[in-house]
Amino acid sequence: MGTKNSIIYSIFVIVLIYTLSGCSNTDRLNREQPFERNDFIMGTIVSQRIYGKNAEKAAVKVVERLKEIEESMTVNAPGGEINKLNENSGKSKVILSSDSYHVLKTGVKYSVLTDGAFDVTIGPLVKLWGIYSEHPRIPAQAEIERVKELVDYRDIIFNEANRGVMLKKAGQMADLGGIAKGFGGDEAIRIYRDWGIKSAYVNLGGNIVALGNKPDGSKWRVGIQDPRGLQGAYIAIIPVADKTVVTSGDYERYFEEGGVRYHHILDPRSGYPARTKLISSTIIADKSIDADALSTSVFVMGLDKGMEFVEGIKGVEALFVDENRKIYVTDGLRKKVVFKGDESGYEYIEKR
Amino acid sequence: MNQGMNILKKGDIFLVIIVIAAALTALAFYNWSRDKHKEGSSAIVKQGDVIVHRINLNEIKEPYTFEIEGDYRLVVEVSNGSIRVLEADCPDRLCVKSGWLRYKGDIAVCLPNKTMIKLEGVNDSVDGISY
Structure with a gap:
């Protein structure tokens, strides 16, 4: 036994240390550089992060597809099928593409499921409040009452055979703003799969959709925006794989008047921004179109009804934040969510 | 043994x-x-589809500001290791509310002006924010 053996022994120990420290595996697998791309589409920013071969090609296809969806479904720019449908309200039916037909139908599905807490015909109210305009304003009560009459998803007449659709009353407007981004996210994932991609992540203005795991096998870590913090600050992390995470909050688009916050999530039944003491609601689901509709729905329903509603849907989880900065989650999320702790200023309520 | x-x-x-x-x-x-x-070094400023600035934040000796013109006006402040939107005359000012960008993957976006500032790279603690 001499110097030679002790050197061998040392090498063995060094290898052991490096292996146990865990830096080798994870690092090597994540060292593969993802392809990243950011684009302004659908009135928001779309960030893609894709691993593996064909990443760039797939990203381009996703951008093209999202632009196509935006053009046919927008109500904030001229042209497109939904504008045509709205212009012909009370007059004649319009033949829709299978995309628009499918998204509108899904919108009606959630309008029915939520008993009108979500309403795909909210268009006239959105326009009245000027939510997406330069100068949003509080309308007169009489105006709200009058316009509210036009909001009713039961007034959409569908002809399944030829995808002909008509809004019954003149002035009625479908608005896919609450679900089109969700549909876009699902389409992005479909395109990634078509290109053989196993690991990708896309963020459509806060709607997150994750394909597979990260290349090292770990889950994607999705931060939930602090509703009263800096943009980008988060209160919790939800690890996900093959899931979508969509959040609705009163902080995204709002104006204040007389100390009252008027935000962009309108309650179709009152005609006013939803006042339910919630300041944020997050949905975790398989399909982003579902999550998009549901996050708005439960925000309008409020904590109690929203929680009950989500617990009744298989495969869907939720996280709520109320105005007292208390956080509530569904049973299925309890073991998965990681909280930032008390220093964040939020309190996690485990049992209600 | x-x-x-x-x-x-x-x-x-x-x-x-x-x-x-x-x-x-x-x-x-x-x-x-x-x-x-983990601290990002390269900041890109994108307006529409075009990268209008690429800044190495580690090489900044003296803090400075510059303006981005468009439908709205943004004032961007750069200092050693960090960058932020200091002022904006857009309606929602979400870009200003993003504060200082310091870590890889940090991002500030002004949608009305189609402007984005991002520190290149992947963030270690979160992959993205749902908002």
């Missing part, structure tokens, strides 16, 4: 300890330098 240990001479044990110490130091240094990397 036990037998092996017994046969090791005093000098051998000393050598083993030194090599292990060196290994641990190297590992500590490696982790430290990796932590340093």
Whole structure:
């Protein structure tokens, strides 16, 4: 036994240390550089992060597809099928593409499921409040009452055979703003799969959709925006794989008047921004179109009804934040969510 | 193994300890330098489809500001290791509310002006924010 053996022994120990420290595996697998791309589409920013071969090609296809969806479904720019449908309200039916037909139908599905807490015909109210305009304003009560009459998803007449659709009353407007981004996210994932991609992540203005795991096998870590913090600050992390995470909050688009916050999530039944003491609601689901509709729905329903509603849907989880900065989650999320702790200023309520 | 240990001479044990110490130091240094990397160094400023600025934040000696014109006007402040939108005359000012960008993956977006500032790279703590 001499110097030679002790050197061998040392090498063995060094290898052991490096292996146990865990830096080798994870690092090597994540060292593969993802392809990243950011684009302004659908009135928001779309960030893609894709691993593996064909990443760039797939990203381009996703951008093209999202632009196509935006053009046919927008109500904030001229042209497109939904504008045509709205212009012909009370007059004649319009033949829709299978995309628009499918998204509108899904919108009606959630309008029915939520008993009108979500309403795909909210268009006239959105326009009245000027939510997406330069100068949003509080309308007169009489105006709200009058316009509210036009909001009713039961007034959409569908002809399944030829995808002909008509809004019954003149002035009625479908608005896919609450679900089109969700549909876009699902389409992005479909395109990634078509290109053989196993690991990708896309963020459509806060709607997150994750394909597979990260290349090292770990889950994607999705931060939930602090509703009263800096943009980008988060209160919790939800690890996900093959899931979508969509959040609705009163902080995204709002104006204040007389100390009252008027935000962009309108309650179709009152005609006013939803006042339910919630300041944020997050949905975790398989399909982003579902999550998009549901996050708005439960925000309008409020904590109690929203929680009950989500617990009744298989495969869907939720996280709520109320105005007292208390956080509530569904049973299925309890073991998965990681909280930032008390220093964040939020309190996690485990049992209600 | 036990037998092996017994046969090791005093000098051998000393050598083993030194090599292990060196290994641990190297590992500590490696982790430290990796932590340093979490801070982003390259900021890109994109307006529409065009990258209008690419800034190496580590080379900034004196803080300075510059303006981005468009439908709205943004004032961007740059200092060593960080960048932020200082002022904006757009309606929602979400870009200003993003504060200082310091870490890889940090992002500030002005939708009305189609402007984005992002520190290149992937963030270690979160992959993205749902908002």
